[in-house]
Every structure is written in structure tokens, then in C-alpha cells.
Amino acid sequence: xxxxxxxxxxxxxxxxxxxxxxxxxxxxxxxxxxxxxxxxxxxxxxxxxxxxxxxxxxxxxxxxxxxxxxxxxxxxxxxxxxxxxxxxxxxxxxxxxxxxxxxxxxxxxxxxxxxxxxxxxxxxxxxxxxxxxxxxxxxxxxxxxxxxxxxxxxxxxxxxxxxxxxxxxxxxxxxxxxxxxxxxxxxxxxxxxxxxxxxxxxxxxxxxxxxxxxxxxxxxxxxxxxxxxxxxxxxxxxxxxxxxxxxxxxxxxxxxxxxxxxxxxxxxxxxxxxxxxxxxxxxxxxxxxxxxxxxxxx
Amino acid sequence: xxxxxxxxxxxxxxxxxxxxxxxxxxxxxxxxxxxxxxxxxxxxxxxxxxxxxxxxxxxxxxxxxxxxxxxxxxxxxxxxxxxxxxxxxxxxxxxxxxxxxxxxxxxxxxxxxxxxxxxxxxxxxxxxxxxxxxxxxxxxxxxxxxxxxxxxxxxxxxxxxxxxxxxxxxxxxxxxxxxxxxxxxxxxxxxxxxxxxxxxxxxxxxxxxxxxxxxxxxxxxxxxxxxxxxxxxxxxxxxxxxxxxxxxxxxxxxxxxxxxxxxxxxxxxxxxxxxxxxxxxxxxxxxxxxxxxxxxxx
Numbered sequence: 001x002x003x004x005x006x007x008x009x010x011x012x013x014x015x016x017x018x019x020x021x022x023x024x025x026x027x028x029x030x031x032x033x034x035x036x037x038x039x040x041x042x043x044x045x046x047x048x049x050x051x052x053x054x055x056x057x058x059x060x061x062x063x064x065x066x067x068x069x070x071x072x073x074x075x076x077x078x079x080x081x082x083x084x085x086x087x088x089x090x091x092x093x094x095x096x097x098x099x100x101x102x103x104x105x106x107x108x109x110x111x112x113x114x115x116x117x118x119x120x121x122x123x124x125x126x127x128x129x130x131x132x133x134x135x136x137x138x139x140x141x142x143x144x145x146x147x148x149x150x151x152x153x154x155x156x157x158x159x160x161x162x163x164x165x166x167x168x169x170x171x172x173x174x175x176x177x178x179x180x181x182x183x184x185x186x187x188x189x190x191x192x193x194x195x196x197x198x199x200x201x202x203x204x205x206x207x208x209x210x211x212x213x214x215x216x217x218x219x220x221x222x223x224x225x226x227x228x229x230x231x232x233x234x235x236x237x238x239x240x241x242x243x244x245x246x247x248x249x250x251x252x253x254x255x256x257x258x259x260x261x262x263x264x265x266x267x268x269x270x271x272x273x274x275x276x277x278x279x280x281x282x283x284x285x286x287x288x289x290x291x292x293x294x295x296x297x298x
Numbered sequence: 299x300x301x302x303x304x305x306x307x308x309x310x311x312x313x314x315x316x317x318x319x320x321x322x323x324x325x326x327x328x329x330x331x332x333x334x335x336x337x338x339x340x341x342x343x344x345x346x347x348x349x350x351x352x353x354x355x356x357x358x359x360x361x362x363x364x365x366x367x368x369x370x371x372x373x374x375x376x377x378x379x380x381x382x383x384x385x386x387x388x389x390x391x392x393x394x395x396x397x398x399x400x401x402x403x404x405x406x407x408x409x410x411x412x413x414x415x416x417x418x419x420x421x422x423x424x425x426x427x428x429x430x431x432x433x434x435x436x437x438x439x440x441x442x443x444x445x446x447x448x449x450x451x452x453x454x455x456x457x458x459x460x461x462x463x464x465x466x467x468x469x470x471x472x473x474x475x476x477x478x479x480x481x482x483x484x485x486x487x488x489x490x491x492x493x494x495x496x497x498x499x500x501x502x503x504x505x506x507x508x509x510x511x512x513x514x515x516x517x518x519x520x521x522x523x524x525x526x527x528x529x530x531x532x533x534x535x536x537x538x539x540x541x542x543x544x545x546x547x548x549x550x551x552x553x554x555x556x557x558x559x560x561x562x563x564x565x566x567x568x569x570x571x572x573x574x575x576x577x578x579x580x581x582x583x584x585x586x587x588x589x590x591x592x593x594x595x596x
Contacts, residue, residue: 031334044469045339147459148456149460172464172468173459176461179375
């Protein structure tokens, strides 16, 4: 049985300290028309989002997602989101999630383009829906191909208007990269800089194991700082492993002692092949990682 | 008085040869909710668009825009649009445009994400609205700054998944570049490759004059082929000028004998300054160019 839930959020000022945001959250029919054709999210991909995993009604790492939403808003010159309001919206959506795994999506759009009168301020909404069954990716793993992201490693610092550290709604390239991966017989991709360094997957972070150390690319170099990657690093450290951020050349992928794509809903997917070359998969460690990721996390 | 018009297009197969598409076009209230929150245009900027200028009810260069829509669809693996249906939709919208200048926008989205049942095929719509008054840009001109687009000149050929030749809905970077230009005291921007060559403006093509020759960057190098630029080149040739496509280094901008940003609605805007350096402006030629662009064109 498929369920779905949607909430229109009427954004309030970031310093609005009211204790109850209920009257700024409006439940709608998720399949009914809700957005106008003037929406700049739809016309320009002009807005930001977050996807939060939900396990048995518990939304995971809400604070980390809200902080990244605020970070994306700053990079995109969007009004600062009121995090207490967004937290209330997440709680409202989580209350609708049945046992099992779900996904909550937060969208903050530039707003609706009005003829002559200009922009009317941001629009926002939250959806919740069941997560697809991720068992195969978590246990059997995923084949990935590397794809050139076109940008060099210095682009993010040099050209902040490229919005490389923001989670914007302009994901057409990420979706095209996944289609290209499927064409090449893989199920996911890892983006490289044009000068050959590892960035991220289109919708996940990359974690690489070398001996007893787990590393991921520096989040300053034009990628998102993964909330799931942060959470996995915390767990790995508690388990006695070391973790770190590194500038990783593409060749490090095929030489890895283990490789994972981690994200909020699929969680940890071990990579079995990179560009056709196979990689060692530690099923036991991966299973433990996913057990941790499926436990309540804040 | 502000007017606005919107039409939902129910996409039909590209080989559907019916003579009347009226029952596939549904007029809606342009301010009413029309799109569902599951729209991939809004969640992922996953779709394509065209903007057509309308003068006194006549939509300009419809065929060139429809061909570019089909080209973008191919690059994005979207179903081939039925151009006869889109032509009917444009005609229906143009019939609503009063005397003066208007803009018709065509949007073809990947569709609505359905939980479990997967994607249900593309969604599409057309809007029409009055054009803002463009007199100042056409006569007084625009100040521009150059901004690094992050990609090198070879990225488009090397990495087609970057969709550089497609007019996608993922325009967050284009919008951020315009905000950066405003912060720097300019009203528009010209993107450069990371290796220092001229690309295009965020929503316009660049035409550069050197003596009696007018040139624009090769459309193969990761930019859109401008419909208005093509039209201006036709006119310039009829007026006895020569035109050409060139690999233009950034330094060519400040050395130009004239520079224009051309697009479907603003038409030809002469550039008065590039990064603060002033450029010669030929008001007479610009006025003639805009008179031509305002005449009915097919």
C-alpha cells in the first residue's frame, strides 16, 4: 500500500520565536496540484533541498540536515530559514511515517515569479513517502563508473557563483550522470574533477578504506559535506578506526581496500566495481555500518 | 493591467499525426496551483525550456525554438517532442497576447515521480506573459562582468552528461551569476571557460564586432546555439557585413569594436562596459538591429 504526505510551509522570519508553528504548516493532498507554473523551482531549478531518512518514524540527523539547509540558503542568497519552523515541519511529517523506512524531503524555493510586481518571497514544502527497498544495494553492493564533472579542483573557491557546496534543485546533471552510468552497465557514478580527483556521487558521498583508515574528499573542494558520511565517521571512530579528509586522486579508487557510497536513504552501499575493476567488499563491516545507520541517530 | 496565460500540454507521441491538438491543450488559471509537489522539474530541475519573444501577437522564430527544444530533449534523454503539438500550443498562447511585447515560455519536464509505480512520462506546459519594458537595456546598454564558468573548453565534448548544449531547467548557477554581476555593479555577466575563452551570458548570446566582422563563440564548445544570434547574423549578412564563429579569448572582449548580448525577449543590448572598461557603442546600428528583431520573423 502506497502512502504519501505533503505539507506546504509558509516561511517565517528566521528570528520569529513563536513556540508553535502549526498555523504556518498546511497539509495538502500530495497528488493534487499545489504549485503554480510561475514557481522558480520549476522554471529555473532555483532553490535548495534536503532529504532526511526516517526509520520507524524517527527522522535521522535532523539538526545536521537543517544546518546544511541554512548553509545552502546562504550560498544561494535565499532568506535565512527559520530552523525551529523547519524542525516543526519535519516532526509533523515524521508523525505520518509508518514503521519501516521512509524519506522526508525539504524544499525551499526562490518563490513565484510575479509579472511586474516582482518576486513575492520564498515558497517551501515538505514531503514524506516510503523509501524504496534498499536491501540489494546495501548487501550486494553497487557497480560504479567514474565521470568527469568538468570542473577543476579550484573552481569552488575561485567561483562561488557555481554554488558547488550548495544542495540546489538544479540536479539535471546529477540525473544525467546516473543515466550515463546505467548506459555503461553500472548503477551509480563517482564524479571526478577535470584534473582527476575524486569528488562525490550524484546523490551520495564517497568513503574509501585504506588499511584501517577511512577517508573522504575534503568538503571544501566543491562538494557537499555529507550528513551520512559525518555520521559514519563518528561511528568508525567509536569503533576504533581512524578517519580523515584527503585530496584523493582517481587512481586511489581502484587501489582501495573498500569503497562505499553513503547517503541518507540508501545508507551505506559497498562498491563492488569501479569502471569494471573489482574491489574487496567487507560484508560484515558494511552490515554493521548499516545497522548503525538504521538505529535512531540525532 | 497585468495579464497572464497558461496552458497544460498533454504530450503525445512524436509521430502522432493528428491535425488538431486542441484536446491535448488545457487552459488553466496561471496563478492557481497546477503542478504537484512530485514534479521532477521542481525537485531536480529535470527538464528543458524555451522562451519565445512575441511582438504584437506574432511569436518570433518558432521553428528555431522548437528545433532547439527537440535538440535539448535528445541531450537529456527525454521523449522526442511532437513539434506540431508544440507549434499548436505556441499558436494558442500567442492568440492571447495583446499588442506590444510578450514572452511565451515552453517547459517540458521529466514528469512526476510516483512512489513505487515509477515515472509516468513527461509533463509539459506553456505560459504567456507581458515582457518587461526593455527600452533602457536596448538604448542605454548594459554593464557586464566576466565570470568563470568553472569548465574548460573541452568539457562539453568530453562529458556530454554535463548537458552543456541543452537548455535545461537547472539554471541556479545562471541566476547566481546574475546576482554576482549585480553585486559588482553590473547588470549582466559573460561566462568564460576556466582556460579563459568566451562562452555566453547566463540568459543571452554574445556577439562581438571587429571592424566589419561580427563573431560569436562556436556553439559546439559547451554553449547553446542562440536563436536570436542566428537571426541577427542573417540580418547582418543581408546588410553586407561578414559573420563568423570563433574561439574568442577573454581579452577580445575589451578590444572589441562593439559587443552585444542578444536574447529572445530583451533582444539586442549593447554592452557599454566589460569589467569596468568601456566599449564603443554604435547606437544607430543597435537601433536598426532591434528594429529588425521587432519585425515579424519566422
